[in-house]
Amino acid sequence: MHRSYDTAAGYVLTSSNTRKEALAKLTEKIAASNRGLPAPSAQGSVAVYLTYWLDAVAVHHLRETTHTRYTAVARLYLIPGLRRKKLAKLTAKDVRTWLNQLRTTCQCCARGLDTARVEPLCCAAGKCCARWLSPLTLTYVHSVLKSALEHAVREEEIPRNVARNVRTGTPRSRRFEPLTADEARTFLAATSGHRLQPLFELALHTGLRKGELLGLRWEDLDLAGGTASIRRTLQRTNSSGLTALPTKTKSSERRISLPTPCLHSLEQHRDRQLQEREAAGAGWENSGYGFTRPDGAPVEGSTLTRHFNALLRQARLRRIRFHDLRHSTATLLLEQGVELVVIKELLGHAHIGVTATVYAHVRLRLQRDAIDLLGHALRNPTEITGKPDDEPPLAGAAVR
Known part of the structure; x- marks a missing residue:
C-alpha cells in the first residue's frame, strides 16, 4: 500500500488498497471530465467540488426531486x-461563521429580489424586511453540505468532515393542524357527489400521501380481499414531467387494509370510470391509474390540491394542507387508542421513532387524560359522594 505525506495539510494520505479500486476511481474521474465536469481536488474550491458531487455522484443516488432541491x-x-x-x-470555524451570517442575512436582498422590483420595498428602499431563513431551512442547508463533504472523505480528498463538528440546533418541527373528528365528518360530507370522493375518503381513512394516492393503479387494489398495495408515487419532475417514482422509503412500500366504506366507494368509482372510458372512445388515455381525469390521463398533484381547497371552502372549514389529512388520520387513530406500531405500519414510516416524535403532543394529551381518569378512580369515596366512609358509593367508576 502506497503512502505519501502532504506537508501543507500535515497528514498522511493513503492511496487505494487495490488496483481495482484505483481503476474505478480513475474511470469515474475520466467520465466526469468527458462530460465537462471540473475535476475535484482537495486544493480546489468548495464550489468546484460541490458541482462535481451534484453532477457526477449525487445524481445517481438521489431521487430526482431530492437532487433538484440539493x-x-x-x-x-x-x-x-x-x-x-x-x-x-x-x-x-469557516462553516460556523458562514451559517451565522446566513442566519442573519435578509434573503430578499441577498438574492436580488428587491432590486428586480419596479418599486423596491426592502434594502434598495432603505428599509430591510428581515426575510431570514427559517431554522428548518438552515438545518437542511447544513445537511446538504455535510453530505457533500462526507463523500469527499470517502474519496480521500479530505481527512474529516468538518461540517459535522458544527451544531445548528434542533429546529422545531413544522406545525400541522389536523382535523378534529367533527371536522373530518364535515369534510367527508362535503365530498359527497364529488368525482374524486373515493380518493378523499381513502386519504382520511388510511393516511396515504398525495403521490401514493395518485400513483395507485387498479392492479394495486384488491377490492375482493380489501387491501391496497402501495408500490409507487406519482410526482412531477423537471426532466420527465408527471411520472411514477419509487416510494419515499423502502418502508413506504407496503400493503394496507381498506375499510368497508372505501371499498364501496372504489367499486362505484370503477363503474363510473368505465362509463367515462366508453364516452371518451378513441380519446381515452389508458394510463391504468385508479384516479384519473375524465379522459383517463393521470391527475396532477396541483389539480388535486385545487379540488381539496374548494371542498374546504364549501364545507366552511379552516384552510389546511392536503398532507394534514395524513396527520388527521394518525391523530384520530391515536385518540381512539390504536397502538403506535399499527399507525407506523399504516403510514409507512421507516422507524417507530418517527411516528412517536411527530405525534408526541397527541400522546402527551392522551397520557394526561389517562392520569386524570386514574386519579378520579383513586379518590377517596367521601370526596366524590360527600358521605361517610361506611356508606359505599352508589356505583364504581369505570377505568379505561
Missing part, C-alpha cells in the same frame, strides 16, 4: 457563501 440549495446558499474556500483548508 442543486437549488447549492446554487442559492452553499456556492455563494463558500465559493472562495479551498476544500482542503475548510474548517469548522
Whole structure:
C-alpha cells in the first residue's frame, strides 16, 4: 500500500488498497471530465467540488426531486457563501461563521429580489424586511453540505468532515393542524357527489400521501380481499414531467387494509370510470391509474390540491394542507387508542421513532387524560359522594 505525506495539510494520505479500486476511481474521474465536469481536488474550491458531487455522484443516488432541491440549495446558499474556500483548508470555524451570517442575512436582498422590483420595498428602499431563513431551512442547508463533504472523505480528498463538528440546533418541527373528528365528518360530507370522493375518503381513512394516492393503479387494489398495495408515487419532475417514482422509503412500500366504506366507494368509482372510458372512445388515455381525469390521463398533484381547497371552502372549514389529512388520520387513530406500531405500519414510516416524535403532543394529551381518569378512580369515596366512609358509593367508576 502506497503512502505519501502532504506537508501543507500535515497528514498522511493513503492511496487505494487495490488496483481495482484505483481503476474505478480513475474511470469515474475520466467520465466526469468527458462530460465537462471540473475535476475535484482537495486544493480546489468548495464550489468546484460541490458541482462535481451534484453532477457526477449525487445524481445517481438521489431521487430526482431530492437532487433538484440539493442543486437549488447549492446554487442559492452553499456556492455563494463558500465559493472562495479551498476544500482542503475548510474548517469548522469557516462553516460556523458562514451559517451565522446566513442566519442573519435578509434573503430578499441577498438574492436580488428587491432590486428586480419596479418599486423596491426592502434594502434598495432603505428599509430591510428581515426575510431570514427559517431554522428548518438552515438545518437542511447544513445537511446538504455535510453530505457533500462526507463523500469527499470517502474519496480521500479530505481527512474529516468538518461540517459535522458544527451544531445548528434542533429546529422545531413544522406545525400541522389536523382535523378534529367533527371536522373530518364535515369534510367527508362535503365530498359527497364529488368525482374524486373515493380518493378523499381513502386519504382520511388510511393516511396515504398525495403521490401514493395518485400513483395507485387498479392492479394495486384488491377490492375482493380489501387491501391496497402501495408500490409507487406519482410526482412531477423537471426532466420527465408527471411520472411514477419509487416510494419515499423502502418502508413506504407496503400493503394496507381498506375499510368497508372505501371499498364501496372504489367499486362505484370503477363503474363510473368505465362509463367515462366508453364516452371518451378513441380519446381515452389508458394510463391504468385508479384516479384519473375524465379522459383517463393521470391527475396532477396541483389539480388535486385545487379540488381539496374548494371542498374546504364549501364545507366552511379552516384552510389546511392536503398532507394534514395524513396527520388527521394518525391523530384520530391515536385518540381512539390504536397502538403506535399499527399507525407506523399504516403510514409507512421507516422507524417507530418517527411516528412517536411527530405525534408526541397527541400522546402527551392522551397520557394526561389517562392520569386524570386514574386519579378520579383513586379518590377517596367521601370526596366524590360527600358521605361517610361506611356508606359505599352508589356505583364504581369505570377505568379505561
